[in-house]
Amino acid sequence: MDDTGTVIAFWVLAAITVGAALGVVVVRNLIHAVVFLILSFVSVAGLYITLSADFVAVAQILIYAGAVSVLILFAIVLTPRGDRGNQETFLRLPALLLALLVAFTLGYVAIDTSWTISDREGFQETASVIGESLLDKYVLPFEIASVLLLVAMMGAIVLVRPEGATEETE
Amino acid sequence: MSVDLEHYLVLGAILFSIGLYLALAKRNLIGVLMGIELMFNAVNLTFVAFSRFVESPNPLDGHVFVVFVITVAAAEAATALAIAVLLYRVRDTIDVDQIDLLKW
Numbered sequence: 001m002d003d004t005g006t007v008i009a010f011w012v013l014a015a016i017t018v019g020a021a022l023g024v025v026v027v028r029n030l031i032h033a034v035v036f037l038i039l040s041f042v043s044v045a046g047l048y049i050t051l052s053a054d055f056v057a058v059a060q061i062l063i064y065a066g067a068v069s070v071l072i073l074f075a076i077v078l079t080p081r082g083d084r085g086n087q088e089t090f091l092r093l094p095a096l097l098l099a100l101l102v103a104f105t106l107g108y109v110a111i112d113t114s115w116t117i118s119d120r121e122g123f124q125e126t127a128s129v130i131g132e133s134l135l136d137k138y139v140l141p142f143e144i145a146s147v148l149l150l151v152a153m154m155g156a157i158v159l160v161r162p163e164g165a166t167e168e169t170e
Numbered sequence: 171m172s173v174d175l176e177h178y179l180v181l182g183a184i185l186f187s188i189g190l191y192l193a194l195a196k197r198n199l200i201g202v203l204m205g206i207e208l209m210f211n212a213v214n215l216t217f218v219a220f221s222r223f224v225e226s227p228n229p230l231d232g233h234v235f236v237v238f239v240i241t242v243a244a245a246e247a248a249t250a251l252a253i254a255v256l257l258y259r260v261r262d263t264i265d266v267d268q269i270d271l272l273k274w
Contacts, residue, residue, distance in 0.1 A: 071247050083197070117174075126233055148241070148242065149241065
């Protein structure tokens with residue numbers, strides 16, 4: 001990945017991703033934090049495109065920037081008397097230390113290890129290969145994931161159903 | 171100047187630790203969930219970067235794993251936010267400092 005366009009795209013997208021993630025930490029209003037989170041999701045999708053992962057990039061925009069952030073906004077709207085602030089608890093300093101420790105450890109291991117880099121070009125198209133392997137080699141996890149989604153959907157409906165809703169249906 | 175695997179791995183490490191800080195330190199339950207989503211994103215970015223750069227007979231298996239992670243993360247988000255709404259109904263707050271039902 002030597003061409004200048006990819007290099008510029010990587011650094012710009014990396015700066016936006018980390019900046020937006022820090023915005024989620026710093027900003028004092030929860031709604032603004034969600035907006036920063038959506039910006040971070042979208043720029044991670046851009047990073048997937050620089051890695052020639054087209055299907056994953058589109059899925060990222062559809063599911064994270066679309067569905068998950070709308071779910072988070074719904075949860076904020078459905079808790080109207082809750083706190084709208086974005087403050088930290090008393091665990092702020094230990095959490096900061098632990099996060100810095102994790103960042104340095106993972107970063108050091110990532111730089112220090114000699115990975116077996118291949119010199120192949122970027123993928124041409126990924127969606128057809130992913131679809132074939134989902135229905136061939138990974139068909140069992142695929143089915144389990146569909147059952148998991150069904151259970152999660154039913155669980156969410158049952159949990160937030162208003163009190164006494166069962167009697168009304170009779 | 172070029173972009174290598176290490177760049178993506180370090181970026182993933184930074185993103186993961188920001189998410190970890192959010193999940194550990196935020197007072198609002200929804201802030202904690204946002205941190206968990208950021209950690210999922212960091213892990214997915216690392217998977218896709220390994221799948222692009224590292225020598226492997228089936229390089230696209232990393233993408234398949236990312237698809238599964240996104241699926242499970244969506245299920246997790248739906249259930250966790252339902253729990254947040256339910257908790258708000260019971261305790262009238264989503265402040266994790268005040269949710270101490272198991273403390274005695």
